[in-house]
Amino acid sequence: MLSSSSSSMTLNLLDCFFVVLIQLFFLSHGRPLSTEHQHYSSSTSSLNTILVFGDSTVDPGNNNYIPTLFRSNFPPYGRDFLDHQPTGRFTNGRLTTDYIASYAGIKEYVPPYLDPNLEMKELLSGVSFASAGSGFDPLTSTITNVISMSSQLELLKEYKKQIESGIGKNRTEAHMKKAVYVVSAGTNDFVVNYFLLPFRRKTYSLSSYQHFIIQLLLHFLQGLWVEGGRKIAVVGLPPMGCLPAVITLNSDDTLVRRGCVEAYSSAARTFNQILQKELQSMQSKLAESGAKFYYVDSYAPLSDMIAGSHKYGFEEVGNGCCGNGYVEAGFLCNTKTETCPDASKYVFWDSIHPTQKAYYNLFLAARPLVDAII
Secondary structure, eight states, rough: OHHHHHHHHHHHHHHHHHHHHTTOOOOOOOGGGGGSSOOOOOOOOOOOOOOEEEEEEEEEEEEGGSSOOOOOOOOTTTTTSSSGGGOSSSSSSHHHHHHHHHHBOOOSSSOOOOOOOOTTHHHHEEEEEETTTSSSHHHHHHHHHHOOOOHHHHHHHHHHHHHHHHHOHHHHOOOOOOOEEEEEOHIIIIIIIISSSSSSGTTOOOHHHHHHHHHHHHHHHHHHEEEEEHHHEEEEOOOOGGGGHHHHHTSSSTTOOOOOOOHHHHHHHHHHHHHHHHHHHHHHGGGGGGGGEEEEEHHHHHHHHHGGGGGGGGOSSSSSSSSSSSSSSSSSSSTTTBBSHHHHHBBBBSSBBBOOHHHHHHHHHHHHHHHHHO
């Protein structure tokens, strides 16, 4: 393992060389497009709080408030969001967690916890602690200079104290147990930290790194449980080999042969299989406390959108809407970058992140599970 001093020195030397490459990799069933913008509400929902953790797939803008390059609070991001304003979401509109919150009747969208203008009512109904570029491996967030998963857990503890100051200790304990917790991270650990950069590959085989991340993930879930989390949903890895940026950097002909990279997607499938078994084991161990752990499949729905694009009205699956869609993401997707006229025809908004329509389809795929949770 790298010592803290040698790791810091190495990263400083490589910052300039890798900054653009790293920026490319900070990630992650059909209805008519018009339904994306509707407010859904489940009249039978008993859920009144959603708390979200993870990376850019669920970060609504926390990175706006920290010193990092991993931001998207500028056009053309957010062009299909409310008032067509960028918020820090790495897409053209809403995220899956926004749709879940709306469907459950909690709120129209999930705000970032670091927004200093949030009032107690907003805090009580739920926030996201997620940070684009984050991962379970501490080195991942060190490289990207964002909020690590362990720091997100610390923010939850801070949040809990704020709630307690407003409604008291007993009500806070009940509040934390009733909330649903959504965790979506891990892609950056593999795409950036393992496959792109050399550090972890010097120490871990792919298999050992998968188990390393699993153990860190389980430790994080244990932390949520200690703070009162009882309904915890964990999103599996997507088909990482189908991300446009991954295809670009692993293709002999980036313009013609743009098929998914099997090695990346295979790693995701294996990881997801291990994760499901570990969640079942954790469920058994903590069942007496009322804890329930749910696995949310993002791999199959996204793969289905890519493979059966026309079924969903998609016309482009191998590159993003922003720019040529091969490498643009984050600051490379900006006001001077041309974008496609209709993002609903694209699975990906930029070279890493899904469009609002794809996120909506992911919500639809997860809705039976959401119904079971709420």
